[in-house]
Amino acid sequence: MLKKNNFKTVTLGSLVLATAIGGLATQAVADVKIGALYPLSGGLALLGEESYRGLELAVDQINENGGVQGETVVLETGDAVDNNQAIGEARRLISQEEVKAIFGTFSSARAIAASQVAQLSQVPYFELGAVADDVTERDLSYVFRTNPAASNFAETIINMLVESIAPELGIAPSELRIGIIHEDSNYGSSVAKHQRTFAEQEGLNIVMEEHYPASTVDMSSIVLSLQDNEVDIVLQTSYQDDSVLFLRQANERGYQPKAIIGAGGGYSMTPTANAVGHEVIDGVYDVDFTQFAINPDFAPGVEEFVDAYVERFGESPRSGHSLMNYVGGHAILSELDQASDLSATTIRDAMTGIDIPVGTTAAGIGIKFGENNQNERAIMMGMQWQDGELVTVYPEEASVADIRTHQ
Structure with missing residues (x-):
């Protein structure tokens, strides 16, 4: 043993x-x-x-x-x-x-x-x-x-949204309009399935869901759909290239939801932050494996x-x-x-x-x-990009910073 x-x-x-x-x-x-x-x-x-x-x-x-x-x-x-x-x-x-x-x-x-x-x-x-x-x-x-596993991703995302992000926004979780977007492999599809399940258990309002191939070179139609549906909270499950593409095209179209919560390595990597610009990724959330700014x-x-x-x-x-x-x-x-x-x-x-x-x-x-x-006993951490660093903000016992909102 x-x-x-x-x-x-x-x-x-x-x-x-x-x-x-x-x-x-x-x-x-x-x-x-x-x-x-x-x-x-x-x-x-x-x-x-x-x-x-x-x-x-x-x-x-x-x-x-x-x-x-x-x-x-x-x-x-x-x-x-x-x-x-x-x-x-x-x-x-x-x-x-x-x-x-x-x-x-x-x-x-x-x-x-x-x-x-x-x-x-x-x-x-x-x-x-x-x-x-x-x-x-x-x-x-x-x-x-x-x-x-995928269920850990989804559960942590929904819990962090309900327990921490929504209260900081001063909005009841059920009043937030949620959009789920994900790459279409086993990975993205598994996480999205569990996001729907946990969101429904919490009485959250999912107003749209779209998937795409991770190799896509244009996500402008997805950004437009998010805007048309007045999505407040975007949940994206992605790899690096599609994370960068979405953040860039959302920024170019002036789309500023109340929160973007990424799932996976694309959102947790310093090269992603460098590629889109730290001023663009600042305030974006990420649920992923443990990172290094942690208690x-x-x-x-x-x-x-x-x-x-x-x-x-x-x-x-x-x-x-x-x-x-x-x-x-x-x-x-x-x-x-x-x-x-x-x-x-x-x-x-x-x-x-x-x-x-x-x-x-x-x-x-x-x-x-x-x-x-x-x-x-595997668990995920909730993080946020703050001042060029990805810091742990959830759960409280692992956090080194408070959540920041721009709304």
């Missing part, structure tokens, strides 16, 4: 220290091959690489502290540039590289495709970043997910994670995807260090031993696998 105190107190800062003072960790004597399957090229490469960096840092720390069962963990990478390549790379990692497990993948569509291959081969597949429902709702016994008491180790990231990669983290992949990867590898062996069935069965409370990891999430091998 994973020792919770180990996970909390062994920080990434110790990785740098151990290296500097000459290898205090136990020396590993062999290799444990782990597949790392991410979109490392193509349109999703930025967040794919950011996610992969988090897993790299987890592996580095594990190896500096003796590896897994005394053996060095080696990452064998696969480039999931599209669904077909994700399938092919999963097959290669399993049959040619003979990996013990596959970690990934950020993209929901890629994860769904590749994890099916792993299940058929009875190789454990650990999803650290994709959120679509279907990742863990296909009754696949070898597929696990540590990160929050460290709620996310112990987050500051050390940032320090180690900068030390390793020479720049600050670009989004919280690296942090979420680090936390999930570290928890799983730590548990494998306690397993009796590294056979596929032992790895699968060992996951029941992970029992990490909320508020004790660098991302603030807990980890406990429940129904369908979904982490039942």
Whole structure:
């Protein structure tokens, strides 16, 4: 069983220290091959690489502290540039590289495709970043997910709107006119479905919903529809390019709703803010994985994670995807260090031993696998762009700033 105190107190800062003072960790004597399957090229490469960096840092720390069962963990990478390549790379990692497990993948569509291959081969597949429902709702016994799912996105968005944003606006939540827009893959469609469900439970007024391909190059018709429907609150589930496109075209048309709440990495990335301009994104909300302006008491180790990231990669983290992949990867590898062996069935069965409370990891999430091998202690954070920084504003115990409204 994973020792919770180990996970909390062994920080990434110790990785740098151990290296500097000459290898205090136990020396590993062999290799444990782990597949790392991410979109490392193509349109999703930025967040794919950011996610992969988090897993790299987890592996580095594990190896500096003796590896897994005394053996060095080696990452064998696969480039999931599209669904077909994700399938092919999963097959290669399993049959040619003979990996013990596959970690990934950020993209929901890629994860769904590749994890099916792993299940058929009875190789454990650990999803650290994709959120679509279907990742863990296909009754696949070898597929696990540590990160929050689509329902967590939607629930946090609606709760933050009802409990925090509407009161700050001085408007009853039921009086707000809500528009849902989303990219049309498993990811966007899953989040939108849950947004409708939670909104209806709260008696909210959804006046329009539109979807679009993430590769779209023009969202002016959607902006016009939002204006025509007098939408007060826009909920967008998106990747980076479509987030940038919507914010730019909304600004160009002078559309200023009372709130824009983004879901996903597109809204949480500094490159997005730079692309649209900080004066445009200021005040925009984002619900996503834990970012870095967060109460460290709620996310112990987050500051050390940032320090180690900068030390390793020479720049600050670009989004919280690296942090979420680090936390999930570290928890799983730590548990494998306690397993009796590294056979596929032992790895699968060992996951029941992970029992990490909320508020004790660098991302603030807990980890406990429940129904369908979904982490039942995964949570999202509510954030807002303020003065060029994405700061946590919800929930209160994790926040470092108050919500600002422009109305």
